[in-house]
Amino acid sequence: MNAPNVHTFPNTQKLSVSLADLVVKLSEESIEIRDRFTIGISGGSLPKLLAADLKNRDIEWEKWEVFFCDERLVPLDHEDSNYFLCKKEFFDQVPIPQDQIYTIEPSLFPQLEEAARKDKEAVEEAALEIVEDYEKKLISVFATVNSVKFPVFDLLLLGVGPDGHTCSLFPDHPLLDENVGWVAYIGDSPKPPPRRITFTLPVINHAHNIAFVATGEGKQDVLKEIIEDTESKLPAALVQPVTGKLYWFLDSAAATKLIL
Numbered sequence: 001m002n003a004p005n006v007h008t009f010p011n012t013q014k015l016s017v018s019l020a021d022l023v024v025k026l027s028e029e030s031i032e033i034r035d036r037f038t039i040g041i042s043g044g045s046l047p048k049l050l051a052a053d054l055k056n057r058d059i060e061w062e063k064w065e066v067f068f069c070d071e072r073l074v075p076l077d078h079e080d081s082n083y084f085l086c087k088k089e090f091f092d093q094v095p096i097p098q099d100q101i102y103t104i105e106p107s108l109f110p111q112l113e114e115a116a117r118k119d120k121e122a123v124e125e126a127a128l129e130i131v132e133d134y135e136k137k138l139i140s141v142f143a144t145v146n147s148v149k150f151p152v153f154d155l156l157l158l159g160v161g162p163d164g165h166t167c168s169l170f171p172d173h174p175l176l177d178e179n180v181g182w183v184a185y186i187g188d189s190p191k192p193p194p195r196r197i198t199f200t201l202p203v204i205n206h207a208h209n210i211a212f213v214a215t216g217e218g219k220q221d222v223l224k225e226i227i228e229d230t231e232s233k234l235p236a237a238l239v240q241p242v243t244g245k246l247y248w249f250l251d252s253a254a255a256t257k258l259i260l
């Protein structure tokens, strides 16, 4: 495994500038080689930190293809939606073509809501349709130029929760063992809302570049385990790129307990 590049910054403003530098560099390199930039974005604290400086950069936005590393199964205009959050913080500020921002399929929502009034099995069936639709969207973008075994993103931007979760992969959850599917449904997320979809670990680990972004003192302990304990089984510690590069962008509050 490639050693992670851990970058720490005195404040979130400086972190955002450096994160934007990396995204610009990778976007330019990918467009030069493949004429497009494929990126997966997370929710939580990430979109605001990402957009802060990036929105003012000179980027070929029309070459971007954007997916969500995880998404909550709520309508796209719901405040819990990662799309809604990214739109508010980022997409509304930059000219990425709307049809190159791949959301979960809103027309599949009514049947999920109806299933929720029935039973768990019906919910799982309806959620599976959303998963299959999202996998089709991934295939439409990746199948022609990459190996179809797993999509290979130019960049995945990930967050990490104080419990060590990343995307919607939570500690000790059976989804951590998924090694075939690209997208998976979780109906019992310990962090609300409970129903979500998420990229699986192999999709994450096949990316060319993965950058974690974590800030604030609430993440000190978990970061120490994830970055320094090579035996850790926390979801974020299982992010180990097959051949790609792994970056950590931390503010000094989050990085305090690390031996760097």
Ligand SMILES: O=C1O[C@H](COP(=O)(O)O)[C@@H](O)[C@H](O)[C@H]1O
Pocket (backbone or CB within 6 Å): 042, 043, 044, 045, 046, 070, 071, 072, 082, 158, 159, 160, 161, 162, 165, 166, 167, 168, 191
């Ligand atoms: O629920 C989620 O949480 C993680 C971590 O969020 P953060 O606010 O602690 O950065 C996020 O990466 C994920 O996309 C989201 O669905």
